[in-house]
Amino acid sequence: MTYYRDLSKYVYSESAIPDMNVGWLSRWRLFAGGAVSSEFMEVLASQVRMPRNQMRGGHPCHFCSALRLGGVAVTARIFEVEYRLGSAEIHAISRNGEVFSAPNLIYHYIDRHGYRPPGEFVQAIIDGGEGKVHKSAIIRLREMVEDAPRMEDRVDAAIDLIQVSPASSVNWLSEIVELPSCHSYFRRRVKVALQLL
Known part of the structure; x- marks a missing residue:
């Protein structure tokens, strides 16, 4: 490494x-x-x-x-x-x-x-x-889930959100992964992370 x-x-x-x-x-x-x-x-x-x-x-x-x-x-x-x-x-x-x-x-x-x-x-x-992450970091991650050019960054931002702000992100991400237009890689990785909560 x-x-x-x-x-x-x-x-x-x-x-x-x-x-x-x-x-x-x-x-x-x-x-x-x-x-x-x-x-x-x-x-x-x-x-x-x-x-x-x-x-x-x-x-x-x-x-x-x-x-x-x-x-x-x-x-x-x-x-x-x-x-x-x-x-x-x-x-x-x-x-x-x-x-x-x-x-x-x-x-x-x-x-x-x-x-x-x-x-x-x-x-x-x-x-x-403990959910003590500044609101601006959560906003940045949400923006990356929606707009990051690389799918890997969207997935990582979603998983980061699940870790630091589950209360405000779980429902939102659960809705995204159920959309027909959701990318299969995003859906698979985020669903696994949501199941671990």
Whole structure:
């Protein structure tokens, strides 16, 4: 996986949503360590269940297999379901609307390798789980669902809305996925995310 310094500008993909990187680690670079709260891990787990920027391939954990070429594929048991990590991102939206992007491997990095993400990211994950995201960020996401040029950005914006503002977005998104004109990829991904609530 590509290494990006925590809180650097997001450039991993064409996605128009994220602003900053968090958790794009490398075994060749030191990272901050330390404990995180169980509240944070619970909300992070719910994020992992709803991947964004889903890729076809997957990245292994190179920390688990420093002596083996190619690394080790990673799974995590979350809410009694096994999830494969390393092929998608999660987003955390701060109170002021900044969007952090992390590989979904971040769950494993924290749980198994003691990685401690920056405080801004930790707080954004917790705030998102509590619905404390600024209204302007929610408006921006709704606009992206309707107008983003890339279908992937529309899907990711919808999933971000489900995470940070379920009360105001679930009915609206449920209506969109039932429209005959709804794109099949959008319908499939958003329906799965809605079922996880």
